[in-house]
Amino acid sequence: MKPFVALIAIAALPLSIAPVHASPELAAKSNCMVCHDMQKKKMGPAFNEISTKYKMGLGCGKADSEAMLTDSILKGSKDKWGKIPMPAQKIPPADAQTLAKWILGC
Numbered sequence: 730m731k732p733f734v735a736l737i738a739i740a741a742l743p744l745s746i747a748p749v750h751a752s753p754e755l756a757a758k759s760n761c762m763v764c765h766d767m768q769k770k771k772m773g774p775a776f777n778e779i780s781t782k783y784k785m786g787l788g789c790g791k792a793d794s795e796a797m798l799t800d801s802i803l804k805g806s807k808d809k810w811g812k813i814p815m816p817a818q819k820i821p822p823a824d825a826q827t828l829a830k831w832i833l834g835c
């Protein structure tokens with residue numbers, strides 16, 4: 730009977746080992762969504778538009794597109810999308826990189 734009990738114990742292990750969708754939460758937590766939306770232009774361009782624009786020339790896995798967006802997030806950006814500039818975001822560089830990857834859809 731013992732092996733049977735062990736099996737049940739294993740089956741009852743939490744199934745929540747799947748990866749969390751950290752980036753949408755990180756974007757919300759970092760206040761990005763105050764000015765950005767996935768689909769629609771708000772004060773800043775839609776993340777989908779940003780993804781489309783930079784994927785065309787550079788693409789996923791290319792360090793330069795990731796690095797460039799990480800830089801824009803940390804240092805701010807202006808004159809690329811319109812007249813409103815984005816102030817430098819006070820977030821950890823590792824978070825900015827995670828967000829840049831996520832925006833690119835990588």
Ligand code: HEC
Nearest residue numbers: 759761764773801806807808809810811813814815818828
């Ligand atoms: C105060 C409003 C505001 C906040 C907060 C904000 N953004 Fe922006 N963001 C903008 C605006 C406006 C632009 C367009 C700037 C331009 O024309 O260059 C922009 C542009 C961008 C771009 C494109 C940069 C480029 O090089 O083309 C990225 C990526 C981006 N934002 C990500 C983020 C992330 C991630 C956060 C949260 C950590 C964030 N933004 C928070 C307003 C904001």
